[in-house]
Amino acid sequence: MEIKKSATAGTMESSDAFVMVSPADELITEINSVVYTQYGKAIEACVKETLASLGVTKGKVAVTDKGAIDCVIAARVETAVKRAGGEN
Amino acid sequence: MRRSMLFIPGNTPNLLMNGDILGADAVILDLEDAVSPAEKDSARILVRNILKNLRYQGCEIIVRINPVDTDFWQKDLDEIIPLKPDLIMPPKSSSGDYVRTVSDYIGKLEEKCGFEKNTVKLIPLIETALGVENAYDIASACDRVAAIFLGAEDLTADLRCVRTKESREILYARQRLVTAARAAEVDVYDTPFTDVDDLEGLVKDAETAKSMGFTGKASISPRHVDGINTVFSPTEKEIAYAHEVMETIERAKKEGKGVVALRGKMIDAPIVNRAKRVLEMEKAIFGGED
Numbered sequence: 385m386e387i388k389k390s391a392t393a394g395t396m397e398s399s400d401a402f403v404m405v406s407p408a409d410e411l412i413t414e415i416n417s418v419v420y421t422q423y424g425k426a427i428e429a430c431v432k433e434t435l436a437s438l439g440v441t442k443g444k445v446a447v448t449d450k451g452a453i454d455c456v457i458a459a460r461v462e463t464a465v466k467r468a469g470g471e472n
Numbered sequence: 473m474r475r476s477m478l479f480i481p482g483n484t485p486n487l488l489m490n491g492d493i494l495g496a497d498a499v500i501l502d503l504e505d506a507v508s509p510a511e512k513d514s515a516r517i518l519v520r521n522i523l524k525n526l527r528y529q530g531c532e533i534i535v536r537i538n539p540v541d542t543d544f545w546q547k548d549l550d551e552i553i554p555l556k557p558d559l560i561m562p563p564k565s566s567s568g569d570y571v572r573t574v575s576d577y578i579g580k581l582e583e584k585c586g587f588e589k590n591t592v593k594l595i596p597l598i599e600t601a602l603g604v605e606n607a608y609d610i611a612s613a614c615d616r617v618a619a620i621f622l623g624a625e626d627l628t629a630d631l632r633c634v635r636t637k638e639s640r641e642i643l644y645a646r647q648r649l650v651t652a653a654r655a656a657e658v659d660v661y662d663t664p665f666t667d668v669d670d671l672e673g674l675v676k677d678a679e680t681a682k683s684m685g686f687t688g689k690a691s692i693s694p695r696h697v698d699g700i701n702t703v704f705s706p707t708e709k710e711i712a713y714a715h716e717v718m719e720t721i722e723r724a725k726k727e728g729k730g731v732v733a734l735r736g737k738m739i740d741a742p743i744v745n746r747a748k749r750v751l752e753m754e755k756a757i758f759g760g761e762d
Contacts, residue, residue, distance in 0.1 A: 393514055399486035455525035456485040459518040466513065
């Protein structure tokens, strides 16, 4: 799936994540999290795994995590990517 | 056993994560009214991921999809059915055909997923004047229907009357739904009590619903769950009487008696059936042997 335009998903509320995606020439991920020290790498792995499952190879993906569990982060990334691909 | 059903908005991770610790016998993960049109995609994906990754303990899962006259309901089912929820709640159910449209689509998805036919049940939400008039048609629409549910907020808007705490305006709808459900041999659930802070009013409203024949009641607040569970559970007195009825029946069988009485009142089939239902509830709530 291609990131054709900028899109967002999620919220800044507790246990949620806010995801912003935009077109880019390479794959760039940015993670901001209230629990970055403990879970930063795990969050990044979750984001990259979700992007791979959607076939995303290029684009900027910025995640602001507010203590979300993996399946919530994955849902927000998927929603943002699908919105950016014009699917939703 | 399903006494209480708690609505949880489908786009709120913090509530979805804790859905099974709020004491309700069933949770309704809501993709309809609790989600704005712009967030339908987001909620659908979130609820799918929650069902895929979290195991709700000790409560049934119901997903309220969007109405059949929207572009969302089939997408909702495409994502949710593979996760095998216990029930799907189609809102604005107005006729048997409406329910069969949803049921047929679920059937196709079940086949695709390799599920047994009618694995996922239906609890149509009746919340229009037409739906109330067609209540029996809805309750008996197909084998997939396990219960029907009255939604009074939309109904009173459709009836063009004011929704009150006394609920006189929904008396006919309540009676009609209970009669239709019992005739179709399915369960029937009462509308939520919407004043979150009025716990006394909630209990009174639940007692009214129970006295009319409802199986249980829905709630929009976790604070109402305990009250609903208490009202729709058998009392100690009812449980003791049910045991007494069954013991008397057993004793009469051994003694070869055809007709028996307890405390001067003849025990007939309806009394035995009621006693059996009370004991089933006792077992479901407190556990115990068959």
